Amino acid sequence: xxxxxxxxxxxxxxxxxxxxxxxxxxxxxxxxxxxxxxxxxxxxxxxxxxxx
Numbered sequence: 273x274x275x276x277x278x279x280x281x282x283x284x285x286x287x288x289x290x291x292x293x294x295x296x297x298x299x300x301x302x303x304x305x306x307x308x309x310x311x312x313x314x315x316x317x318x319x320x321x322x323x324x
Contacts, residue, residue, distance in 0.1 A: 310318040
C-alpha cells in the first residue's frame, strides 16, 4: 500500500513539474509586435516603426 501511495505521489509531482515547464516556455516568448523582425530570402527587411 505504501508503494502505491509513493507511485501516485511521484506521478502527480512529475506531471505537475512537466506542466510547469510547459508554461514557463510560453512565458519566455516575445509577443510584442514592436520587437518583431522580418526578413525574406533575398535579405529584404520590413521597415521599422519609426520609418513608417
